[in-house]
Amino acid sequence: MSAFAVRGLVKRYGGVSALCGCSLEIDAPGIYGLIGPNGAGKTTLFDVVTGITEPDAGSVTIDGREVTGVVPHRLARLGLARTFQECRVFPEFTCLDNLMFAPRVAGNARGAHAEAMRLLDLVNLAHFADESAATLSFGQRRLLELVGVFMLRPRILMLDEPAAGVNPALLEVLSAFIGRMYEERPCLFLVVEHNMEFIMSLAREIVVMHEGRVLERGSPEAIQSSPRVMEAYLG
Amino acid sequence: MLKLAAAAVLVLLLFAVPTLAAEEPYLIHVLVLCCLYAIPAVGLNLMLGYTGLVSLGHMGFAGIGAYTAAVLMVDAGLGFWGALAAGLFAAAAAGAAIGAVCLRFRSHFFMIVTLAFGLMLYAVMNNWDDVTRGAAGFPGIPRPGPLGPLSFASLQNFYYLALSAALVAFLVQWRVVRSDFGRILMALRQDERLSQSRGVNAMFYKTAVFALGSALAGLGGVLHVSFLRVAAPPTFSFAESINIVLVVIVGGAGALAGPALGAAVYVGLPEYLRVAAEWRLVLFGVLLVLLMRFAPRGIAGLVADGWQRLLRRSP
Numbered sequence: 001m002s003a004f005a006v007r008g009l010v011k012r013y014g015g016v017s018a019l020c021g022c023s024l025e026i027d028a029p030g031i032y033g034l035i036g037p038n039g040a041g042k043t044t045l046f047d048v049v050t051g052i053t054e055p056d057a058g059s060v061t062i063d064g065r066e067v068t069g070v071v072p073h074r075l076a077r078l079g080l081a082r083t084f085q086e087c088r089v090f091p092e093f094t095c096l097d098n099l100m101f102a103p104r105v106a107g108n109a110r111g112a113h114a115e116a117m118r119l120l121d122l123v124n125l126a127h128f129a130d131e132s133a134a135t136l137s138f139g140q141r142r143l144l145e146l147v148g149v150f151m152l153r154p155r156i157l158m159l160d161e162p163a164a165g166v167n168p169a170l171l172e173v174l175s176a177f178i179g180r181m182y183e184e185r186p187c188l189f190l191v192v193e194h195n196m197e198f199i200m201s202l203a204r205e206i207v208v209m210h211e212g213r214v215l216e217r218g219s220p221e222a223i224q225s226s227p228r229v230m231e232a233y234l235g
Numbered sequence: 236m237l238k239l240a241a242a243a244v245l246v247l248l249l250f251a252v253p254t255l256a257a258e259e260p261y262l263i264h265v266l267v268l269c270c271l272y273a274i275p276a277v278g279l280n281l282m283l284g285y286t287g288l289v290s291l292g293h294m295g296f297a298g299i300g301a302y303t304a305a306v307l308m309v310d311a312g313l314g315f316w317g318a319l320a321a322g323l324f325a326a327a328a329a330g331a332a333i334g335a336v337c338l339r340f341r342s343h344f345f346m347i348v349t350l351a352f353g354l355m356l357y358a359v360m361n362n363w364d365d366v367t368r369g370a371a372g373f374p375g376i377p378r379p380g381p382l383g384p385l386s387f388a389s390l391q392n393f394y395y396l397a398l399s400a401a402l403v404a405f406l407v408q409w410r411v412v413r414s415d416f417g418r419i420l421m422a423l424r425q426d427e428r429l430s431q432s433r434g435v436n437a438m439f440y441k442t443a444v445f446a447l448g449s450a451l452a453g454l455g456g457v458l459h460v461s462f463l464r465v466a467a468p469p470t471f472s473f474a475e476s477i478n479i480v481l482v483v484i485v486g487g488a489g490a491l492a493g494p495a496l497g498a499a500v501y502v503g504l505p506e507y508l509r510v511a512a513e514w515r516l517v518l519f520g521v522l523l524v525l526l527m528r529f530a531p532r533g534i535a536g537l538v539a540d541g542w543q544r545l546l547r548r549s550p
Contacts, residue, residue, distance in 0.1 A: 076434040
């Protein structure tokens, strides 16, 4: 039974096929990088898996349970957490309230406060706990959003370009944080990323998408020397 | 703490108005009107101000409450308090049912659909002669029956009732805003998709706040027709729905005191100063533009900023 599997996903937008029979099975926990040239279907795959759009065909299963077309808030309760490419935080809430939001929704805010403060401290945002999220820099907002998903105690994490727009100093904090969280709770991280240096050093396995399908998967080293991948990127 | 004390003093002052200004029944009349607008405005503030749902048919739900209570009191001979409860329930149920339809749409599409439902509800009130008495209005609605030794027949006592009801509405709003439920509503206004990804069933909460807002509209509606002794469709027209939106925005959407400030300035002042009816609209057009430009957070925002400045000046 795969921890995470998509089978034969098809999604068409008008005449364009964003996904055409995309299949991917991941059995073991780990940090997986999902890369591919623009238009490869990464974002559509993300949207289908996270319940934002329904596929025209195919299925998504988590721990053997079919979740195709399940709405986002139910997926969150099933243990699938995600961040957004465009970086989303609640700008009017304080940083602490941003983290406490998920526990409040689930009705178990009582014990969550200490964990929230600990996570904020891990990304050097503890002294911003009572500041509104709108006062943070873009990179800090990315960190805040990322820290927020761990308050859901997820079993599968989908991170959509976590490094985009983050300056090098914060990138190190971000990278270290993801590594640290994986050590603490080894679950399945699926990371879409364009920053090759970042993802190649973080992921244990890289999945390459091209033209709506999985083109190849393998260790970062193997992917970097694969002629098929090279051809997909350079056309 | 200071804010709480100020609010308490204000409430006490408002309760003392009939004794302080015993020779001015018109002032009390105007204050009753303010309460009657502030109550549905609190309901709309929860929807518009906190959740970001701009409903253009809000007074239609006040009408559902009002006409339900009117029919039960006049045709079925039910007492005021039972009819009030039924009116509240009917408005909430209609809010949940119609809200569930409207909430399938977002932003301006949502606004248009609520506008359409508001017009439909108005058309029903205006034309269903057998039940609502149609455009002629529904006469003979009694004032609230006595509660123990307290009778609400006099203007002064009705004012106490309207003020208490408004107070209840504001307490409900205060409770909601400070609860986890209120926090979820505010999260939905800021970013619905993010809220969903953190486990919020957006449709459920938006429908719930639509029902709650409509119940408060119903409370205002029942009291309104009981005050006027007649239910007439114009009280719940599209123009009134727009007025209640303006009460919320002028007062300060998403501020606890917003509906009270809005009702006082938008309903109370012009009524009391008797600005000629036509000029009132011109004046408010200008006021609204100025407010949007210089105080987008409404009067409540102006007051809050002034308060902050005052605090900073006196260390």
